[in-house]
Amino acid sequence: MKAAVSWWDLSGSHQTIDSLRVYLRDEGVDPWTEVRGMRLKFWISDRQLNRWGAVMLWDSDADLTQPMPPNRATELIGYPPTDRMMTAVEAIVEGLHSGATSERGLAFETAGNAS
Numbered sequence: 001m002k003a004a005v006s007w008w009d010l011s012g013s014h015q016t017i018d019s020l021r022v023y024l025r026d027e028g029v030d031p032w033t034e035v036r037g038m039r040l041k042f043w044i045s046d047r048q049l050n051r052w053g054a055v056m057l058w059d060s061d062a063d064l065t066q067p068m069p070p071n072r073a074t075e076l077i078g079y080p081p082t083d084r085m086m087t088a089v090e091a092i093v094e095g096l097h098s099g100a101t102s103e104r105g106l107a108f109e110t111a112g113n114a115s
Contacts, residue, residue, distance in 0.1 A: 001058060001059060002062070005055050006081040007044075007081055007083040015078070028072060037063060037064075040056070041057075
């Protein structure tokens with residue numbers, strides 16, 4: 001398996017964590033559900049450091065040259081990720097849980113509850 005991390009410093013952009021959450025909620029998540037070989041994608045933020053990003057977990061044989069959804073984050077933010085890396089995954093494990101989660105992340109919480 002491989003993991004890809006893209007991380008933006010938003011200090012040079014007019015976009016904010018809040019505006020990017022709206023993008024995720026309205027249009028940013030669903031296009032990724034049909035990408036072959038991608039096991040998981042999650043979006044991350046750090047309000048203290050004003051950073052935004054995504055982490056993707058890929059099968060080892062995933063075709064990373066296949067057509068992907070448009071990189072709207074780069075369009076909206078106005079520049080490519082500040083940091084980007086692709087690494088090998090040494091191990092993966094899931095902890096005990098009750099199955100699929102109903103939690104979808106801060107972008108899908110009501111505005112008053114998001115932090």
